[in-house]
Amino acid sequence: MLLGPDGRPTTAGTGTLPPPEDLLRGYASIVAARRYNEQASALVRQGRLAVYPSSFGQEACQVAAAQVLADGDWLFPTYRDTAAVAARGVDPVEALVLLKGDWHSGYDPYERHVAPLATPLATQLPHAVGVAHAARLRGEPTVVLALCGDGATSEGDFHEALNFAAVFSSPVVFLVQNNRYAISVPLSRQTAAPSLAHKGVGYGVPGEQVDGNDLAALLTVLGGAVARARAGEGPQLVEAHTYRMQAHTNADDATRYRSDEEVAAWVGRDPLTRLEAYLRAEGVLDDERAAAVAAEAEELARHTREGINRDVEPDPEDLFRHVYSRPTPQLEEQRALVRDELARDEAASGANVTTDTRQEALR
Amino acid sequence: MLLGPDGRPTTAGTGTLPPPEDLLRGYASIVAARRYNEQASALVRQGRLAVYPSSFGQEACQVAAAQVLADGDWLFPTYRDTAAVAARGVDPVEALVLLKGDWHSGYDPYERHVAPLATPLATQLPHAVGVAHAARLRGEPTVVLALCGDGATSEGDFHEALNFAAVFSSPVVFLVQNNRYAISVPLSRQTAAPSLAHKGVGYGVPGEQVDGNDLAALLTVLGGAVARARAGEGPQLVEAHTYRMQAHTNADDATRYRSDEEVAAWVGRDPLTRLEAYLRAEGVLDDERAAAVAAEAEELARHTREGINRDVEPDPEDLFRHVYSRPTPQLEEQRALVRDELARDEAASGANVTTDTRQEALR
Amino acid sequence: MTSTITRPATQAPAAAATETLSTAQAINRALRDALAEDPSVLVLGEDVGALGGVFRVTDGLTAEFGADRCVDTPLAEAGIMGFAVGLAMNGMRPVVEMQFDAFAYPAFEQVVSHVAKMRNRTRGRVELPIVVRVPYAGGIGGVEHHSDSSESYYAHTPGLHVVAPSTPADAYALLREAIASPDPVIFLEPKKLYWSTGEVTPGDTRGPGIGSAVVRREGTDATLIAYGPSVPVALEAAEVAARDGRSLQVVDLRSLVPYDDAAVCAAVESTGRAVVVAEASGFAGFAAEVAARVGERCFHSLAAPVRRVTGLDIPYPPPKLEHLYLPSVDRVLDAVDDLQWEDA
Amino acid sequence: MTSTITRPATQAPAAAATETLSTAQAINRALRDALAEDPSVLVLGEDVGALGGVFRVTDGLTAEFGADRCVDTPLAEAGIMGFAVGLAMNGMRPVVEMQFDAFAYPAFEQVVSHVAKMRNRTRGRVELPIVVRVPYAGGIGGVEHHSDSSESYYAHTPGLHVVAPSTPADAYALLREAIASPDPVIFLEPKKLYWSTGEVTPGDTRGPGIGSAVVRREGTDATLIAYGPSVPVALEAAEVAARDGRSLQVVDLRSLVPYDDAAVCAAVESTGRAVVVAEASGFAGFAAEVAARVGERCFHSLAAPVRRVTGLDIPYPPPKLEHLYLPSVDRVLDAVDDLQWEDA
Ligand SMILES: Cc1ncc(C[n+]2csc(CCOP(=O)(O)OP(=O)(O)O)c2C)c(N)n1
Numbered sequence A, B: 001m002l003l004g005p006d007g008r009p010t011t012a013g014t015g016t017l018p019p020p021e022d023l024l025r026g027y028a029s030i031v032a033a034r035r036y037n038e039q040a041s042a043l044v045r046q047g048r049l050a051v052y053p054s055s056f057g058q059e060a061c062q063v064a065a066a067q068v069l070a071d072g073d074w075l076f077p078t079y080r081d082t083a084a085v086a087a088r089g090v091d092p093v094e095a096l097v098l099l100k101g102d103w104h105s106g107y108d109p110y111e112r113h114v115a116p117l118a119t120p121l122a123t124q125l126p127h128a129v130g131v132a133h134a135a136r137l138r139g140e141p142t143v144v145l146a147l148c149g150d151g152a153t154s155e156g157d158f159h160e161a162l163n164f165a166a167v168f169s170s171p172v173v174f175l176v177q178n179n180r181y182a183i184s185v186p187l188s189r190q191t192a193a194p195s196l197a198h199k200g201v202g203y204g205v206p207g208e209q210v211d212g213n214d215l216a217a218l219l220t221v222l223g224g225a226v227a228r229a230r231a232g233e234g235p236q237l238v239e240a241h242t243y244r245m246q247a248h249t250n251a252d253d254a255t256r257y258r259s260d261e262e263v264a265a266w267v268g269r270d271p272l273t274r275l276e277a278y279l280r281a282e283g284v285l286d287d288e289r290a291a292a293v294a295a296e297a298e299e300l301a302r303h304t305r306e307g308i309n310r311d312v313e314p315d316p317e318d319l320f321r322h323v324y325s326r327p328t329p330q331l332e333e334q335r336a337l338v339r340d341e342l343a344r345d346e347a348a349s350g351a352n353v354t355t356d357t358r359q360e361a362l363r
Numbered sequence C, D: 001m002t003s004t005i006t007r008p009a010t011q012a013p014a015a016a017a018t019e020t021l022s023t024a025q026a027i028n029r030a031l032r033d034a035l036a037e038d039p040s041v042l043v044l045g046e047d048v049g050a051l052g053g054v055f056r057v058t059d060g061l062t063a064e065f066g067a068d069r070c071v072d073t074p075l076a077e078a079g080i081m082g083f084a085v086g087l088a089m090n091g092m093r094p095v096v097e098m099q100f101d102a103f104a105y106p107a108f109e110q111v112v113s114h115v116a117k118m119r120n121r122t123r124g125r126v127e128l129p130i131v132v133r134v135p136y137a138g139g140i141g142g143v144e145h146h147s148d149s150s151e152s153y154y155a156h157t158p159g160l161h162v163v164a165p166s167t168p169a170d171a172y173a174l175l176r177e178a179i180a181s182p183d184p185v186i187f188l189e190p191k192k193l194y195w196s197t198g199e200v201t202p203g204d205t206r207g208p209g210i211g212s213a214v215v216r217r218e219g220t221d222a223t224l225i226a227y228g229p230s231v232p233v234a235l236e237a238a239e240v241a242a243r244d245g246r247s248l249q250v251v252d253l254r255s256l257v258p259y260d261d262a263a264v265c266a267a268v269e270s271t272g273r274a275v276v277v278a279e280a281s282g283f284a285g286f287a288a289e290v291a292a293r294v295g296e297r298c299f300h301s302l303a304a305p306v307r308r309v310t311g312l313d314i315p316y317p318p319p320k321l322e323h324l325y326l327p328s329v330d331r332v333l334d335a336v337d338d339l340q341w342e343d344a
């Protein structure tokens, strides 16, 4: 911890405070990420997104993950990390395509070096190691930052990925956002270790803990881990202590498994208010600057809202186009079948009959 | 280490030497295990066993694993641990049924509380945790000892099993026989950790290293781990440093991946000669006793040899009998088909024609 | 029409009164009744405790039976499955919940190499009375990895029973039987039917058991063979066809393994035409087995080739396009139209 | 008879001289040639380095190309597969060796949820040119877990190509094509054929490609459809049948996905009778797809039901009993006898 919950610098941390301009940049990103979370949740309520796993409360981690990386580096996000994806420069609308229900991944992973959102837990971690290893084989200075949650550390793939990274000395930083729950299951059912950072020991991977609601500490610790990985010191494990302020997704009911008091206690450790207090106290942030930052965030929210509200009819042909580099004869047959059905439907609806003509007869 | 390579007690270890009668019992078991390994390898050369993964050189681990357990406890062995299975009291012939090719498991796992030999690596470890947890739910004092190799620690199931055991505080002792190779792959390609015992840290599981060629140290360390598990202190991890003196199996060619010098260096650390030297120096073992022990081992070898040389025709009906508690209609049909074929074959061979009547026509 | 399989005798208590329950409620009730009757029954999985599962199927069980009987585990499916193997080896009857089809894949090795094989490899000495409950298939607008149909993987693995109810009553009765069975059962719960309601008589497990198909609708012109989420589609198609004057019979397999050859053949022979309806991708899927068996066994009764109406051979699509993937009433009716009626 | 699929153009060097190689040697040669031609090709797996693999298929590759090109990995199949996904995302062409069929199961989630789906989920932006080599099926006296046939799991998973050569020449050519393909390919190597020899022309990849079935033996009375380890069984059955005056045609599928409907239908239509021969357990296995398709597409050419001769629906048996499990020449001939010749 470099900043206390009240935003005052503390001596508890070991690192040095990042320069004010980095914190200010981070502040703007956190404000944007917070606004993005709110906007996405609103879009769920309006039925525009199928589902949204919010990172509300975890924005410092989201922002730090993007901020410590160079352009050539790679980010491996989970379903909860759309704010990090957007902070890395991916169009925030494209980052939500999966959750809107249009397609499984919206953005081009190569454009900003951001892997598709991973849903099967921990499965993206060995991918991250492979990407890093390929870069190292070619002598490229790439670092890969791979995100996962506390729950995902229990999966076999977490183990195998950390071990591969250690054995191949791959430049991967594993950032565990320990938000204390895997849906409803508390950390105590996930591990009996003193911390998740301790998991590094069994792989020969340095592990560090950091206050995940303290952007200053995150930039220092994560930035250090990225630098060490880039310098050839092999993989690094960082556990960020944070909290998921909202339910797992809109479909979840968090009151079933945690108390209001527990949630309230974390309000006092909010990553945004803490950073803002510090920056204001330091005189780096004033009302004018804050207003400008808020306006930028509002602009992002507007862009997101408009983008998501714009209905792009997904192209049925896409169902068949990308299963293989070229469709099999079997897929060509099925594509023809669907084309034919759609043509018949269109003809029928041209004749002012509803789509599902036969079923209609029953209603 | 409690006994040096020369059999002299050392001060390097932390534990106390087990009582002489335990060591003598262990000595007899090691002699038997060694003889068993030799006999089984001979049976492979004679074409009586399909394959044999020998524990030659690892007999101290094999014996200790059996010796530290109470009758109600469970042992979970791998393909390499038939000597431990036999040391636990399973008929050594039945322990070899899998490797003879008669069936997948020879012995009744409930009789001596020994799980079937596990081939898919590390998969038996979560089973061990389940068995231990069930016992604990019923308030039974059972401890489960689960064996695996150094290579198997890289599998996801190793991770998940240790984590489950830790979270449920299950009385399981995980004994890793680190024989420095997974078939041809050396330990350096398996882990970058300071030791495999360090893997316990990430689960909150105490980890200990022990000289796996030193029976005295093994009995002390493993015995302590079993006692702690039984006392409710949760799972324990023990890494035993040992060496596979022979090839992975008879099908392997160890000269492709390790040097004669390396193997020779381990001859000097043989678990049997070391223990024998100590017991003789202490006056616990004399020639007469040694001869009696050798005779017992010879008797075991004879029993094994005769049992394996006895041809039991596997019953084809067994193919269908145990797939489900009662055969499906589909299996009944297939059983009838095979019965019919066998009857036809028999009729044909009664008529002095060879079994595969039609194919014969070609030869 | 019903099975040649005798079910293991379950000591069902006198049947209680009939209630209207959703499928999710019926499953919950089956779990509750099994937990109450047999102290060796355990429910385990991710979020099955306080939350009651993401579909609320285990709602209230931890509160009623305690955290040792309805157990939140660490988040590791292979670990859960392997842990269940050990529990079952040592006297328990674990009922495992996999959160979604696709999240059971990490446990695949445990299922194929151990759950399915343990009895056989030990010549019957070790039996594994494990039930693996899998919220199954699509049609609920789920994002990727939430709508897979995995029955074909399991049905192809000898040693597993595979069951897929299509009604709340079946969900209750088949689950009770699965829990009582000494054999491992993959119990596929059609997600889109979780909220469908029907009459259930808790405690009554006397109906046709695992291994028996049933005729859900009589008909004379062609037989629709379906299971799980496709049964309502087949029934609706039959309803629509009836308005067009075509009489379609609907067979609900209920149990994929054991498979009820007798019932299916009898049904197909009675109509001479068959369409298999299943939601999984068709290629090398379970519907192929049904079509192949019908072709083998009823060849001379068939007036037309056996048709399959299945999911497309593509990864399950995103919510906005899933309607194009799913076997629809229209596709079933098109397939029926194709059954070469001119030859009849 | 050959495929409707155009193969991706591989820049094959001028074909070298023809050599007599075993299947294992042919695969080794294909790997060596691919490593030599394309610096992005990597071989990885357990024991593929100094040992050369448990079947010696990768013999000498590490010595020739270095430990960075032929890589011994930690012992973790999901990790290997996931690592390969990352390598492929970042410009490499990994050729993964799984040590045995059953030891690929831990990687099942990576294969089904990522390898198979990556191209589709990213709308073609991320392609995964991964080849997964699997020593496949039985007949070698292996103890449990060493003789599984897993093709049905993979063939049912959209997004994977599934290939099974039956000759050294095909092993070479199909593997070269698989490595050159932008799509993931499950490459099944029949274990019992590793030591069979045949003529191979290294560098020559101009024959029928992935997606094409070939007729291995002409015949007029019935068509045997086989692949991988069952092709020699089918050929031997045809040879024996010929002595009995029956002319059997043998089709070698070579590629399960894509599947060559055109070739198979043409073959079956030419004889009017078909038997599918496959070593995997029959129930819900790949042979069911073949039988179902033939039934659907060649219905009116069929004089008898399509028969399947497959492995039994039991876990693969121990060495002493495996001959009873395997589709034998006798069983194939029995099935042919059953094709209702009296009706002909
Ligand atoms: C392999 C797998 N199993 C189960 C799930 C269902 N699931 C989705 S999110 C989640 C909880 C994950 O918790 P954690 O890793 O702590 O991340 P968080 O959601 O808290 O960010 C679960 C169980 C999944 N996506 N993948």
Ligand SMILES: Cc1ncc(C[n+]2csc(CCOP(=O)(O)OP(=O)(O)O)c2C)c(N)n1
Pocket (backbone or CB within 6 Å): B080, B119, B120, B121, B148, B149, B150, B151, B152, B153, B179, B181, B182, B183, B244, B248, D046, D075, D099, D103, D106
């Ligand atoms: C899941 C799985 N993958 C691969 C194998 C093939 N295999 C059998 S033994 C072995 C090496 C195991 O090494 P280790 O765990 O160190 O045990 P050891 O043989 O040295 O006793 C391998 C790779 C297997 N049995 N199971």
Ligand SMILES: [Mg+2]
Pocket (backbone or CB within 6 Å): A149, A150, A151, A177, A178, A179, A180, A181, A182, A183
């Ligand atoms: Mg979490």
Ligand SMILES: [Mg+2]
Pocket (backbone or CB within 6 Å): B149, B150, B151, B177, B178, B179, B180, B181, B182, B183
């Ligand atoms: Mg080893």
